[in-house]
Amino acid sequence: MNSQRKACHRIRRGYTLAELLVASASASVLLVGIGSTLYVASQSLDESASPMRRETQASEVLADLMVDLKLALNFSERTPTALTFTVPDRDGDGLSETIRYAWSGTAGDPLTYAYNNSSPTNLADNVQNLNFTAITREMLAPVAAPSEGGADILFVSGGQRTYMFLQGYSVTPTEAELARITLMKSWGYTVEIISSVESQNKFDDCLDKASVVFVSAEASAAEVGNKLQNARIGVVNENPLLIDELGMAEATTSTSSNILIFNDTTHYITSEFGVSAIMGFTLSQPVTSVSGVVSPDLSSLGYWLSFIILNPEDPLLAPLALEPDPIAPGGSTGSLVVLEAGDRTYKGETVAGRRAQLPWGEGVDITQLTDDGEMLFCRTIAWGAGAGTPELATLLHVVEDSSSLTDEEAAYKALFESWNYEVLAIDED
Incomplete structure (x- = not known):
């Protein structure tokens, strides 16, 4: 019985030290071989070294660069290998941001990116060729030809007036209006001032001798009323409350901003800037946007940054990918808007002459206009006076x-x- 139990628990033979050493060495050789095979395979599948991956990375970098350049306000450096420019405020401090793209010019060196005062970071390694060379040109402010027998600009003022027997009203422009008149004269225009309270006959007489009408934001919209409705010359309006009488839209809405984004760069007023956005004022100012029911023929040339909506379809580019509110009844529309002679008003009537709504209104400090802002103002006046008119x-x-x-x-x-x-x-x- 005991012999049978011992047979069931037979002693098993172990491995000698020599056998273990040989087995370990063989396993090590096998693991090294497998590791080498995996390394060679991984190197052959390195996407970062493939031409397709490099092309994709380059496209992504250029796409980011183009998004920034689309919103560039001005350049402080522009060379074949470096660009330094400002873009609208992105961090809510009310100040523009400074961006710099740079490459040493030596093949193999990286393209770097710097934001404000931060240290440059590498956007793309091993850059072989890059050139930021651009064509530049100087722009001169346009001046319309003066009318025969009268002033270029009929300036509708809301200043203090004194009635002169048999002569009508003598008006003293406000300080804000004088700043605008000074600008207009610096552009080579002559200016005749008329009080907003003058009669329709007086307006008609002056309209026959002028090239364009400018309505001050301080002129009374109630007093002007429909006196300019049948004017065949252009009317450039600064008074948001007169937008209804000019037939553009029911009303306007207001906010504060200083960055104007163009959504039409082919129109005479905006065509010479060569950029998609400008800093209109050095500091934020009261600005407007047309709202409510609008003319079906209304052309929106630009809108202020404060009126934008983010593109929800592209979270990677937000808040850089900007879209203006659509021109549609009941919604906010463009800030700089125009009508051509023959267009329809929002009430369905026919516009007798060109109409332009400046994108700011009462309370704006015109001395805060930047050079681009002054250019926009000047070109709007010139367009109202007939500049950019195609051959008849x-x-x-x-x-x-x-x-x-x-x-x-x-x-x-x-x-x-x-x-x-x-x-x-x-x-x-």
């Missing part, structure tokens, strides 16, 4: 007797001319 198309107007138009035929001729047609009356037979 000729319209044949068939009438009974071209040498003696009837009242109805003359009215049609005047209407066609208000739409910028050159009208040639011909006899029907």
Whole structure:
């Protein structure tokens, strides 16, 4: 019985030290071989070294650069290998941010990025070729040709007035209005001042002699009323409360800002800036945006940074990817808006002449305009006076007797001319 139990617990033979050493050495050799194989395989699959990955990285860097350049306000450095410029405030301190992209110019060196006073960081390594060279040009402020027998600008003032018997009202412009008049004269214009309280007949007489009307933000909208509704010359308006009478929209909304973003850079007013945004004022000022029901023909040229909405589709670029509020009834629209002669008002009537709404209003300090802000102001006045008008198309107007138009035929001729047609009356037979 005991012999059987001992047979069930037979002593097992162990491994000798020599056998263990040989096995360990063999396993080490095997592990080294496997590790080498994995290393070679991983190197062959290194995406960062592949041409496709390098091209993708370069595209991402250039995309970031283009987003920043789109909002560039001004440049302090612009060389073939470096760009230093400012962009609108991104951290809420009310100050512009400074960005610098730089490359040494030596193949293999990195492209660096610096934000404000931070140390440069590498955006892309092993850069072989990069050139920031750009074409630059100087821009001169436009000046419209003066009207014959009158002033270039009819300035509608809200200043103190004194009634002069048989002569109408003598008006003393406010200090803010004098600052605007000084600017206009520095651009080469002559200015005639008219009180907003003057009669329709007085307005009509002055309109016949002027090239463009400027309505001060301090002029009374109630007193001006519809006196400019049938003006065939351009009207540049600074008074937000007059937006309804000019037919652009029901109303305006206001905020404070100093960065104006263009959403149309092809129009005469904005075409010469060469950038997508400008710093209009050195400090934030009261600014406006058209709101409510708007004219279906209203053209929005720009909007203030304070009126933007972030693009929810692109969280990587927010808050840099900006979109203006759409021009639609019931919603906030552009800040710098215009109508051409012949366009429809928001009430469905026909606009007699060009109309422009400046993107600021009462309370703005015009002395805070930057050079770009002054250029925008000047080009808006010039556009209202007829600058940027395309060549007239000729319209044949068939009438009974071209040498003696009837009242109805003359009215049609005047209407066609208000739409910028050159009208040639011909006899029907």
